[in-house]
Amino acid sequence: NAGVTQTPKFQVLKTGQSMTLQCAQDMNHNSMYWYRQDPGMGLRLIYYSASEGTTDKGEVPNGYNVSRLNKREFSLRLESAAPSQTSVYFCASSDRGRETQYFGPGTRLLVL
Amino acid sequence: KQEVTQIPAALSVPEGENLVLNCSFTDSAIYNLQWFRQDPGKGLTSLLLIQSSQREQTSGRLNASLDKSSGRSTLYIAASQPGDSATYLCAVPSGGSYIPTFGRGTSLIVHP
Numbered sequence: 001n002a003g004v005t006q007t008p009k010f011q012v013l014k015t016g017q018s019m020t021l022q023c024a025q026d027m028n029h030n031s032m033y034w035y036r037q038d039p040g041m042g043l044r045l046i047y048y049s050a051s052e053g054t055t056d057k058g059e060v061p062n063g064y065n066v067s068r069l070n071k072r073e074f075s076l077r078l079e080s081a082a083p084s085q086t087s088v089y090f091c092a093s094s095d096r097g098r099e100t101q102y103f104g105p106g107t108r109l110l111v112l
Numbered sequence: 113k114q115e116v117t118q119i120p121a122a123l124s125v126p127e128g129e130n131l132v133l134n135c136s137f138t139d140s141a142i143y144n145l146q147w148f149r150q151d152p153g154k155g156l157t158s159l160l161l162i163q164s165s166q167r168e169q170t171s172g173r174l175n176a177s178l179d180k181s182s183g184r185s186t187l188y189i190a191a192s193q194p195g196d197s198a199t200y201l202c203a204v205p206s207g208g209s210y211i212p213t214f215g216r217g218t219s220l221i222v223h224p
Contacts, residue, residue, distance in 0.1 A: 004155075033211075043156075043201070043214040058211070090155055100146065101203070101212065103155040 002026055004104035006091050012110045013081045021076040021107050023091030031094045032074035033101070034058075034066060036087040043090070049074055081111045114139045114206035118215035125192055125222055133187040133218045135202030140180045143210055146203045147176050147187050150217070156201065160187070192222045 007022045025032065034046040035058075045058030047066040055066050063085060065077045074093075078085055091104040115138045125131055135145070144163050148156040160169045160176040162185070168177040173190040185204075189196060199219045203212035 031210075040216070042216040045211060048211060092156075099144075100158045100161045101156075102158065103148075105155045106153075 004091055004093055004102050006089075006104035006107050008107060009105070010108045012112065013078075014112050015082060017081050018077070018079050019081065020078075021089055021091075021109075022073070023075065023104060024073045025091075025093040025102070026072065027093060027095070027102065028071070029093040029095045029102075030071070031096070032068065033092040033094075034064075034074070034076045035090045035092065036060065037090060037106075038087050046076065046089075081109075083111045085109065086111045114142075114204055114213040116202055116204050116213050116215040118200075118202055118218050120218060121216065122219040123221070125220075127192060127194060127222055127224050129192050129222075131189050131192055131220075133189070133200050133202075133220070135185040135187070135204070135215055137183045137185075137202075137204040137213075139204075139206055140183050141208065142180065142205050144205065145176075145178055145185050146212065147174075147185075148201045148203060150199045150201060152198075159200075189220075192220075194222050194224055196220060196222050 004025045030051045033048040035043045049055045049068040052071045067075045089107045092101045094101045117136045119134045147159045162169045162178045175188040178185045199217040201217040202215040
């Protein structure tokens with residue numbers, strides 16, 4: 001039982017490049033989330049998916065897109081990376097949206 | 113919008129001390145409150161989840177209390193150990209929502 005997995009663990013991009021961060025969970029959870037964590041700012045919600053087939057914006061969605069591919073997988077795409085998107089990105093999942101959130105190990109992204 | 117404040121921001125104590133971490137929130141119409149632990153360079157691990165109908169939850173040396181009316185929660189750590197060194201985050205949903213807002217955390221160092 002791997003829980004929540006994220007790939008890649010580290011990534012360096014140049015300004016303007018695109019990339020997709022992958023997230024998968026094996027706990028049959030309905031809800032999935034993408035957060036970014038920055039020093040002094042705490043964790044901020046980018047997008048979430050309450051259930052398969054639905055996605056909604058969080059606090060800081062600009063510059064990102066998401067896809068809930070199926071119940072297990074929720075990807076985050078940066079279409080044109082900017083230095084302001086340098087951050088640590090965490091994926092999380094929960095059952096029914098009201099219970100404990102389980103987090104992945106994070107993806108550390110540096111945009112030059 | 114829910115605002116979550118954690119005090120103190122940092123804490124350094126000798127091994128064996130009992131300690132209290134504080135979390136306050138502005139909107140008391142909440143479903144639950146969670147306490148997480150984050151080790152450096154790692155993801156978040158859920159420690160305790162308190163439902164809105166509960167006053168406290170215990171797990172081993174950890175005890176979390178919830179006072180919805182005053183918008184406060186405390187995390188009590190008994191007989192602290194160096195292995196408890198980490199950042200502790202409080203997460204509280206906004207009224208009517210299950211999406212949590214995170215505090216900025218308390219960075220704890222327990223020295224031998």
